[in-house]
Amino acid sequence: MKTVYKKPDSLRKVKMHYCPGCGHSIIHKLLTQVIDELGIRGKTVIVAPVGCSVLLYNYIDTDASEAAHGRAAAVATGLKRAMPDRVIISYQGDGDLAAIGTAETLHAANRGENFTVIFVNNAIYGMTGGQMAPTTLVGQKTKTTPFGRDEKLFGTPLRMCEILNELDAPLYIERVSVHDVKNVLKTKKAIKKGLQYQIDGEGYSFIEVLSMCPTNWGVSPLQAAGWVKESMVPYYRLGVFRDRASGREKQND
Amino acid sequence: MGDRVLMRGNEALCEGAIIAGCRYYFGYPITPQNEVPAYMAMRMPQIGGCFLQAESELASINMVWGASAAGKRVMTSSSSPGISLMQEGISYLAGAELPAVIVNIMRGGPGLGNIAPSQSDYYQSTRGGGHGDYRTPVLAPATVQEITHLMIDAFDLADLYRTPVIVAGDGVLGQMTEPLVLPEPSQKKLPEKDWVVDGAEGREARVLMSLRLSPQRALEDLNIKLKKKYDEIEKREARCDEYKMDDAEYVVVAFGTASRVAKASIDIARTRGIKIGLFRPITLWPFPENRLRELAENRRVKAFIDVEMNMGQMIDDVRLAVNGRKEVYFYGRTAGMLPDEDELLQKISEVVR
Numbered sequence: 001m002k003t004v005y006k007k008p009d010s011l012r013k014v015k016m017h018y019c020p021g022c023g024h025s026i027i028h029k030l031l032t033q034v035i036d037e038l039g040i041r042g043k044t045v046i047v048a049p050v051g052c053s054v055l056l057y058n059y060i061d062t063d064a065s066e067a068a069h070g071r072a073a074a075v076a077t078g079l080k081r082a083m084p085d086r087v088i089i090s091y092q093g094d095g096d097l098a099a100i101g102t103a104e105t106l107h108a109a110n111r112g113e114n115f116t117v118i119f120v121n122n123a124i125y126g127m128t129g130g131q132m133a134p135t136t137l138v139g140q141k142t143k144t145t146p147f148g149r150d151e152k153l154f155g156t157p158l159r160m161c162e163i164l165n166e167l168d169a170p171l172y173i174e175r176v177s178v179h180d181v182k183n184v185l186k187t188k189k190a191i192k193k194g195l196q197y198q199i200d201g202e203g204y205s206f207i208e209v210l211s212m213c214p215t216n217w218g219v220s221p222l223q224a225a226g227w228v229k230e231s232m233v234p235y236y237r238l239g240v241f242r243d244r245a246s247g248r249e250k251q252n253d
Numbered sequence: 254m255g256d257r258v259l260m261r262g263n264e265a266l267c268e269g270a271i272i273a274g275c276r277y278y279f280g281y282p283i284t285p286q287n288e289v290p291a292y293m294a295m296r297m298p299q300i301g302g303c304f305l306q307a308e309s310e311l312a313s314i315n316m317v318w319g320a321s322a323a324g325k326r327v328m329t330s331s332s333s334p335g336i337s338l339m340q341e342g343i344s345y346l347a348g349a350e351l352p353a354v355i356v357n358i359m360r361g362g363p364g365l366g367n368i369a370p371s372q373s374d375y376y377q378s379t380r381g382g383g384h385g386d387y388r389t390p391v392l393a394p395a396t397v398q399e400i401t402h403l404m405i406d407a408f409d410l411a412d413l414y415r416t417p418v419i420v421a422g423d424g425v426l427g428q429m430t431e432p433l434v435l436p437e438p439s440q441k442k443l444p445e446k447d448w449v450v451d452g453a454e455g456r457e458a459r460v461l462m463s464l465r466l467s468p469q470r471a472l473e474d475l476n477i478k479l480k481k482k483y484d485e486i487e488k489r490e491a492r493c494d495e496y497k498m499d500d501a502e503y504v505v506v507a508f509g510t511a512s513r514v515a516k517a518s519i520d521i522a523r524t525r526g527i528k529i530g531l532f533r534p535i536t537l538w539p540f541p542e543n544r545l546r547e548l549a550e551n552r553r554v555k556a557f558i559d560v561e562m563n564m565g566q567m568i569d570d571v572r573l574a575v576n577g578r579k580e581v582y583f584y585g586r587t588a589g590m591l592p593d594e595d596e597l598l599q600k601i602s603e604v605v606r
């Protein structure tokens with residue numbers, strides 16, 4: 001009999017702590033599928049951020065390193081500079097990457113560090129219980145924007161792909177989403193492409209993944225997927241912003 | 254023995270690190286240690302190493318984490334305000350038991366302070382510095398020659414105990430040019446780095462982290478483990494130097510640049526018939542308290558004079574060691590106003606009277 005589906009070898013067979021409907025478990029699965037398919041489990045080091053995915057090393061069966069809040073890009077830089085032939089993945093949430101770690105993110109990208117960033121954007125702080133993220137939409141209610149995010153007080157949500165696309169060095173920038181099957185498959189393709197580029201020594205890749213946080217959004221998992229589609233996607237345009245290796249630079253611009 | 258060369262403190266520390274096998278340097282400019290990144294930017298490419306000017310001290314110390322997690326000898330350097338910024342990272346390094354060498358060429362504070370020599374980060378260096386229950390070994394050289402030796406020792410201590418190590422100099426020492434002979438590499442036998450995260454090929458996956466959530470006792474267990482390590486370091490690694498102490502009735506306690514001024518005052522005081530000597534801690538933590546206690550218990554010794562380039566910080570450790578057996582006096586200047594040998598002589602005269 002032909003195996004058409006199995007749990008990825010690099011995904012540990014343990015129960016995850018993620019809430020029902022959370023996007024992290026989907027993204028972990030995609031990432032480990034890609035690690036298996038590329039056969040890089042033995043040369044991969046994942047940097048775990050501070051945020052809901054702080055314990056990702058309990059689920060992903062590769063070497064891993066913690067990073068202080070916001071400093072994943074700096075830790076990844078140190079790892080990659082010390083081990084250019086290893087595959088380094090920086091897996092970060094929106095608070096980690098786009099608030100407290102903006103400087104590290106921008107400068108690692110600007111140096112064209114040859115590692116792969118997976119940026120999970122769910123427009124809210126999950127682990128601390130639903131505060132405003134740098135990517136929280138205008139009008140979105142959170143614990144710290146109880147009347148909705150007011151752009152006059154808190155500015156407008158940061159579009160990290162667009163910001164990084166202003167830099168010269170990054171190789172590949174794409175925004176994907178995991179709110180439905182079609183986009184989940186696209187997300188897997190993007191992760192695989194980013195990692196392949198790193199293996200080939202091409203340079204910095206940045207994959208932003210729009211994701212669901214039903215618990216802190218206060219909606220059902222199904223409604224959460226719908227909210228990504230209806231509210232997030234119109235603001236955070238999906239697609240390839242830059243793909244220098246395949247010559248499709250700034251396709252969406 | 255190598256040739257005698259003339260080097261500036263900030264450059265000598267780089268050569269010491271290179272002899273120790275350090276091939277990774279991450280740093281951010283700040284006066285008065287700017288010769289360090291400039292020198293490393295030139296030297297690292299020559300020897301197949303990596304120099305990277307980070308976007309901040311926060312980034313520097315976390316790049317240090319990354320290279321250390323890969324098992325490499327790695328260092329950063331900064332001066333007081335920059336070291337304050339690194340404290341979060343140093344706490345994480347201590348928690349994850351990652352070796353690293355951090356050089357602090359101290360300047361005046363608090364705040365932006367000034368760019369002049371100071372020793373006012375004694376508390377910060379010796380009490381952990383960041384959050385949590387931890388310590389870092391602190392080495393305090395007094396000459397450019399000694400810097401080169403202590404850099405090598407710092408890397409050995411870091412690897413031996415899996416801990417960040419601080420080398421604490423000051424602006425005078427960093428900027429001063431002195432003759433020296435470059436040391437030979439260390440022959441110390443060190444434990445294998447069986448904790449490195451370099452890809453789990455053919456083995457179980459490893460994680461380097463300071464987070465300890467479960468079981469409930471996990472973090473306390475880590476702290477107990479760290480405490481045992483710190484006890485071991487206190488027992489084995491305290492170091493000090495003594496000058497004209499054989500018959501001394503009065504003891505000046507000073508480290509780094511302050512100890513050099515103290516020596517000059519001691520020499521003059523000796524010509525006036527005062528039996529006085531110098532006790533110089535080389536390790537600020539572990540503080541060489543056992544030897545100082547012995548001196549305090551010695552009936553010949555009448556009093557201690559603590560001399561620092563701050564408002565009196567090491568004096569707490571001196572008093573703990575002396576434990577009320579003898580009087581402890583203080584003389585200090587700070588923030589670029591160097592201790593003056595005549596002023597110290599005046600203080601010595603007052604104490605002797």
